[in-house]
Amino acid sequence: MARPEALLRLEDLHAGYGHVVALRGLDLVVAPGELVCLIGANGAGKTSTLRAISGLLSPSRGRIVFDGRKIHGAAPAEILKAGIAHCPEGRRVFPYLTVEENLAMGAYVRRDRSAIAADVEQVCTHFPILTERRRQMAGTLSGGEQQMLAIARALMARPRLILFDEPSLGLAPTIVESTFAIIADIRRRGTTVLMVEQNAYAALRMADRAYVMETGRIVLAGAARDLLADDHVRRAYLGA
Numbered sequence: 001m002a003r004p005e006a007l008l009r010l011e012d013l014h015a016g017y018g019h020v021v022a023l024r025g026l027d028l029v030v031a032p033g034e035l036v037c038l039i040g041a042n043g044a045g046k047t048s049t050l051r052a053i054s055g056l057l058s059p060s061r062g063r064i065v066f067d068g069r070k071i072h073g074a075a076p077a078e079i080l081k082a083g084i085a086h087c088p089e090g091r092r093v094f095p096y097l098t099v100e101e102n103l104a105m106g107a108y109v110r111r112d113r114s115a116i117a118a119d120v121e122q123v124c125t126h127f128p129i130l131t132e133r134r135r136q137m138a139g140t141l142s143g144g145e146q147q148m149l150a151i152a153r154a155l156m157a158r159p160r161l162i163l164f165d166e167p168s169l170g171l172a173p174t175i176v177e178s179t180f181a182i183i184a185d186i187r188r189r190g191t192t193v194l195m196v197e198q199n200a201y202a203a204l205r206m207a208d209r210a211y212v213m214e215t216g217r218i219v220l221a222g223a224a225r226d227l228l229a230d231d232h233v234r235r236a237y238l239g240a
């Protein structure tokens with residue numbers, strides 16, 4: 001039987017910021033329906049990887065293929081339109097727009113205007129707190145509420161792949177738990193997920209597969225449950 005086509009494939013990806021090299025020949029694959037996590041120390045290049053995928057950082061070498069189409073070099077709006085939404089580190093909601101306006105912004109590349117209004121309603125049913133706050137400015141929400149809004153906004157693009165960058169960072173433990181539960185639920189409903197997470201233990205517990213990144217390269221890859229048992233991973237990332 002033929003190998004199933006990857007939804008996302010990064011090949012020999014290089015990128016940086018001026019003379020600072022961030023990615024040095026990165027190879028990574030995400031299959032349709034998978035939840036894949038990327039772990040690694042600060043500065044390893046995890047955020048740069050997600051920024052390269054969503055078109056915010058131009059690769060100097062290598063390829064990014066999504067759903068059989070090359071996307072490296074495409075503008076962020078084109079990549080979003082192709083089906084990749086990015087939930088960035090630090091959430092980055094529009095503080096002076098209301099919750100509802102933030103959600104509408106998430107759909108800005110869509111043409112189906114009437115379906116967008118219906119999706120705002122739909123997304124709000126999954127995040128009751130957003131319904132309560134829908135006319136409130138996003139900057140007045142708590143950190144946890146802003147994270148829910150950032151996730152809901154990403155869903156508004158009806159993506160096939162969502163990128164999460166450190167979704168648990170800076171959140172209270174109970175909110176961290178519900179954030180992970182929401183991400184697991186998004187995958188259960190059929191959206192593919194690539195997640196960067198400093199909480200390596202929680203990430204490996206929920207992922208199908210994982211990649212370990214060090215100084216711009218993948219140094220280890222495998223089934224998440226195997227990496228949970230791996231000596232190097234346990235010592236370097238799980239504090240064992």
Ligand SMILES: Nc1ncnc2c1ncn2[C@@H]1O[C@H](COP(=O)(O)OP(=O)(O)O)[C@@H](O)[C@H]1O
Nearest residue numbers: 017020021022041042043044045046047048049
């Ligand atoms: N805006 C930037 N300007 C210059 N260097 C950057 C910038 N963002 C990241 N870097 C550098 O790129 C490397 C990878 O960073 P990053 O992708 O943010 O890693 P991670 O998300 O794994 O912590 C680091 O050496 C970092 O200092």
Ligand SMILES: [Mg+2]
Nearest residue numbers: 046047048089
């Ligand atoms: Mg980062």
